[in-house]
Amino acid sequence: MTRTSWSFYASAYTYILPDEADYLQPTFLADRGSLHLEARYNYEDLETVSLRIGYNMSTGDDPSLAVTAMLGGVFGQTSGIAPGYRMTLAWGIATFDTEGEYLFDAETMDDSFFYSWSELTAAPVDWMTAGLVMQRTRANMGPREFQRGFLLGVAFERVDLTGYLFNPDDADPTWVVAVGVGFGAIQ
Structure with a gap:
């Protein structure tokens, strides 16, 4: 019987804001086969933790598509339930990554909100x-x-x-610096 390995990824995004206090947004991901686990801080709101469980699916090689459907809880300055997704479509040197969620705010439905982060990138070299x-x-x-x-x-x-x-055309744009570390093949 073949056991599926765990893979882990930790990242920290430092937001350097023009008119607000700078802040750190850490994320931790763990995957084993179709199981996806995720924890984030300062993502939906400042001083807010989110915990998610999801199901990984993928197909293809080049092009390839990977989708993770998730359900999570959000606790802290903002609280609620957040169904969401991650998706990566890669073809040659181009990749489209997107993640999103709809937060159903536990306090006031009027404060419910759709969050999204998307990247369209090219990798002309591996690094x-x-x-x-x-x-x-x-x-x-x-x-x-x-x-x-x-x-x-x-x-x-x-x-x-x-x-x-x-917002590079703003007088005071927002800068973000992210560092991430991946670990894989842990039985």
């Missing part, structure tokens, strides 16, 4: 990506409903480092 990014979040309430911008990332073995520039 570098560049592309476009878009987010919709309530954690930092800028003047725009959707923040959009550019990203540039580098990777070495299990570590990746990515810089994001949101």
Whole structure:
């Protein structure tokens, strides 16, 4: 009998905001076969934790499609139930990654909200990506409903480092620096 290995990924996104306090947004992912587990802090709102369980599905090689359907609970400054998804479509050097969720706010339904983060990237070499990014979040309430911008990332073995520039045409854009580490093949 073959046992499926666990894979883990931890990341920390540092938001450098023009008119608000900077903050850190850590995420931890664990996957084993079709099982997906996820924990995040400061994603839906500041001082808020979210825990999720999901089901991984994938097909194809080039192009490839991976989808994870999730259900989670959100606790803290904002509380509620959040069904969501992750999806990656890759073809050649191009990749489209998107994740989203609809938070049903436990306090007031009027505060329910759709969160989204999407990236369209190209990887001209194995160790570098560049592309476009878009987010919709309530954690930092800028003047725009959707923040959009550019990203540039580098990777070495299990570590990746990515810089994001949101709203580059604003006088004071938002910067995000992300570092992630992946671990796999743990029985």
